[in-house]
Amino acid sequence: MSVEEGTANHGRLLGTVRGPQDVKRMSAEQLDILAAEIRDFLIAKVSRTGGHIGPNLGVVELTLAMHRVFDSPRDRLLFDTGHQAYVHKILTGRQDGFDKLRQRGGLSGYPSQAESEHDLIENSHASTALSYADGLAKAYAVRGEQRSVVAVVGDGALTGGMCWEALNNIATAGNPLVIVVNDNGRSYSPTIGGLADHLSSLRLNPGYEKVLDTVKEALGSTPLVGKPMYEVLHAVKKGIKDAVAPQAMFEDLGIKYVGPVDGHDVAAVESALRAAKNFGGPVIVHAVTRKGYGYRPAEEDEADCLHGPGAFDVETGQLVAAPSVKWTHVFADELVAIADERPDVVGITAAMAEPTGIAKLARKYPERTYDVGIAEQHAATSAAGLAMGGLHPVVAVYATFLNRAFDQVLLDVAMHKLPVTFVLDRAGVTGPDGPSHYGIWDMSVFGVVPGLRIAAPRDAGSLREELREAVAVDDGPTIVRFPTGTVAADLPAVRRVGTVDVLAESARTDVLLVAVGSFGALGMEVAARVAEQGYGVTVVDPRWVRPVPAELVELAAGHRLVVTVEDGVRVGGVGDALAQAMRDADVRVPLRDLGVPADWHPHGTRAQILADLGLTAQDVARDVTGWISGLDAQPVDDVQRDEAGAKN
Numbered sequence: 001m002s003v004e005e006g007t008a009n010h011g012r013l014l015g016t017v018r019g020p021q022d023v024k025r026m027s028a029e030q031l032d033i034l035a036a037e038i039r040d041f042l043i044a045k046v047s048r049t050g051g052h053i054g055p056n057l058g059v060v061e062l063t064l065a066m067h068r069v070f071d072s073p074r075d076r077l078l079f080d081t082g083h084q085a086y087v088h089k090i091l092t093g094r095q096d097g098f099d100k101l102r103q104r105g106g107l108s109g110y111p112s113q114a115e116s117e118h119d120l121i122e123n124s125h126a127s128t129a130l131s132y133a134d135g136l137a138k139a140y141a142v143r144g145e146q147r148s149v150v151a152v153v154g155d156g157a158l159t160g161g162m163c164w165e166a167l168n169n170i171a172t173a174g175n176p177l178v179i180v181v182n183d184n185g186r187s188y189s190p191t192i193g194g195l196a197d198h199l200s201s202l203r204l205n206p207g208y209e210k211v212l213d214t215v216k217e218a219l220g221s222t223p224l225v226g227k228p229m230y231e232v233l234h235a236v237k238k239g240i241k242d243a244v245a246p247q248a249m250f251e252d253l254g255i256k257y258v259g260p261v262d263g264h265d266v267a268a269v270e271s272a273l274r275a276a277k278n279f280g281g282p283v284i285v286h287a288v289t290r291k292g293y294g295y296r297p298a299e300e301d302e303a304d305c306l307h308g309p310g311a312f313d314v315e316t317g318q319l320v321a322a323p324s325v326k327w328t329h330v331f332a333d334e335l336v337a338i339a340d341e342r343p344d345v346v347g348i349t350a351a352m353a354e355p356t357g358i359a360k361l362a363r364k365y366p367e368r369t370y371d372v373g374i375a376e377q378h379a380a381t382s383a384a385g386l387a388m389g390g391l392h393p394v395v396a397v398y399a400t401f402l403n404r405a406f407d408q409v410l411l412d413v414a415m416h417k418l419p420v421t422f423v424l425d426r427a428g429v430t431g432p433d434g435p436s437h438y439g440i441w442d443m444s445v446f447g448v449v450p451g452l453r454i455a456a457p458r459d460a461g462s463l464r465e466e467l468r469e470a471v472a473v474d475d476g477p478t479i480v481r482f483p484t485g486t487v488a489a490d491l492p493a494v495r496r497v498g499t500v501d502v503l504a505e506s507a508r509t510d511v512l513l514v515a516v517g518s519f520g521a522l523g524m525e526v527a528a529r530v531a532e533q534g535y536g537v538t539v540v541d542p543r544w545v546r547p548v549p550a551e552l553v554e555l556a557a558g559h560r561l562v563v564t565v566e567d568g569v570r571v572g573g574v575g576d577a578l579a580q581a582m583r584d585a586d587v588r589v590p591l592r593d594l595g596v597p598a599d600w601h602p603h604g605t606r607a608q609i610l611a612d613l614g615l616t617a618q619d620v621a622r623d624v625t626g627w628i629s630g631l632d633a634q635p636v637d638d639v640q641r642d643e644a645g646a647k648n
């Protein structure tokens with residue numbers, strides 16, 4: 001069925017699905033039709049909004065089976081990362097929301113408690129679901145509630161250390177809990193590491209087809225449920241253990257293993273889930289799926305199986321938006337240029353080689369590039385080891401994902417004064433992925449790390465320059481952070497004071513506007529608008545925001561008002577740090593700091609969210625004009641006091 005036909009047909013079976021009960025009633029034939037309709041629906045909708053199409057096409061049958069076997073929301077279905085929960089949303093009454101998927105005021109791209117009682121985990125950082133599941137199962141045991149807990153975790157997420165900490169506890173707690181490993185062999189690119197090798201040895205073993213057939217036969221001829229059913233599955237596998245051996249790893253941990261199951265066969269997944277549900281203890285159901293299943297452009301996309309594209313053309317899978325030069329590209333090119341000159345420079349990615357640009361280094365210097373899996377904490381400490389061994393690692397991660405490695409950056413890297421460069425892509429307000437993907441915490445959280453320097457480039461030229469300065473540091477870690485999207489147009493400085501770039505100045509020194517990173521262009525526009533009101537604005541880009549440059553404090557002392565504007569949380573941000581440095585230096589110029597409130601900001605476009613937060617040139621200019629004119633209106637005594645302070 002074509003996508004267009006499918007969309008037209010969407011009124012048929014899919015249109016009758018208002019909740020999981022409707023799916024429970026369907027025959028095997030109807031389920032096949034429904035699966036096809038769901039795929040067509042997903043492709044038609046997500047091609048317009050953008051979103052995680054590849055992962056969701058791969059879990060259609062899996063999700064149908066889960067909703068047939070379990071009773072959500074009484075039974076709790078947990079999705080690790082949550083980017084693969086679209087089918088779950090479709091089956092739980094949210095089809096109509098897909099026209100505004102990931103758009104402001106529309107459906108979230110992840111589970112959302114506000115949307116549905118069927119959703120629980122909202123955090124879209126990977127490798128957490130098994131820990132939530134462990135806690136939930138313990139809570140239900142203590143409260144004497146008979147409820148199933150089911151966690152779906154991808155093979156990529158399973159490379160994260162938290163999963164293994166959870167498995168260790170799940171095994172000893174022994175509570176009933178079903179872990180569905182959705183094994184498509186990929187994170188974005190193929191999942192790496194010993195665990196991935198282990199899973200693929202289960203998946204790719206020539207005996208696999210035989211196992212599936214044998215398991216299906218056994219299930220078909222065995223009217224058993226629960227433990228006996230599990231024993232059948234187990235016995236079948238044990239009998240052909242030589243053909244498909246290494247499930248022992250999970251069993252050695254103390255967790256029963258069922259599989260591998262064909263994740264695109266609803267009946268097979270259902271049988272395995274029923275057995276697991278009735279077993280009475282923790283069980284892993286290993287489902288083998290294909291990322292992008294049923295949509296050729298996704299299945300054939302070698303880079304990432306259309307993991308999470310923007311709006312795309314349905315026929316070709318190609319992005320609709322015109323290509324542009326992104327911050328990521330500038331970083332990727334410059335890193336390769338640096339690596340050409342510096343054989344000690346190596347790169348690390350946490351399962352995001354293409355999205356962070358590290359892939360470019362990997363293509364040229366594969367032996368100097370490490371994909372550590374979804375393991376940001378390990379990435380940081382492994383980088384410490386590389387630095388101890390005489391190399392200069394560049395760890396490229398999204399800003400939001402470095403948060404979980406705070407302790408590693410603080411103690412393993414910084415306390416040892418190790419030269420490691422952390423490159424934080426998607427810093428600041430990001431947009432469509434919503435609150436857990438906002439890269440707004442880094443300057444505050446990592447700002448407290450002794451000896452760590454943070455750079456916030458404003459354009460391509462300064463990104464290249466600051467990256468080079470970062471890898472030249474040899475006595476401690478650095479962070480270079482930049483936002484999502486198309487790189488800002490080049491903005492030349494009129495002069496440099498110490499490490500601070502002065503972008504604009506005027507005869508009057510009313511306001512010092514500290515424009516952090518990509519807000520340089522905004523700063524220029526604000527200056528022009530405020531000048532129209534008769535006030536002079538000096539616009540500076542500090543470039544290195546931590547530690548606070550001494551020159552910035554000196555510049556502050558020469559103005560009547562200091563205003564900072566940053567793409568990060570205000571608490572502990574650049575404004576806060578500058579205010580503290582000014583207090584320490586006894587510079588008594590009033591300071592106003594603009595930035596992002598420390599809060600959970602909704603999804604939308606970056607521009608919309610910045611506008612909601614009052615971080616547009618128009619808003620900032622209005623604020624600045626109000627504050628500086630307010631100083632003019634102050635009693636003469638107060639103004640003199642301020643000015644006296646400014647001279648100190």
Ligand SMILES: Cc1ncc(C[n+]2csc(CCOP(=O)(O)OP(=O)(O)O)c2C)c(N)n1
Pocket residue numbers: 055081083084124125126127153154155156157158182184186187188291307350351352374376401
């Ligand atoms: C801590 C963390 N690091 C990185 C990511 C970015 N990320 C989102 S999905 C994904 C790959 C997940 O692979 P897998 O769990 O196998 O799911 P699949 O997409 O294959 O279904 C990554 C790396 C994340 N969400 N959380």
Ligand SMILES: CC(=O)[C@@H](O)[C@H](O)COP(=O)(O)O
Pocket residue numbers: 081083124307308355426433484
């Ligand atoms: C689920 C997840 O964490 C990523 O897939 C994320 O959605 C990617 O964001 P970008 O689109 O900014 O690369």
Ligand SMILES: [Mg+2]
Pocket residue numbers: 154155156157182183184185186187
């Ligand atoms: Mg995967």
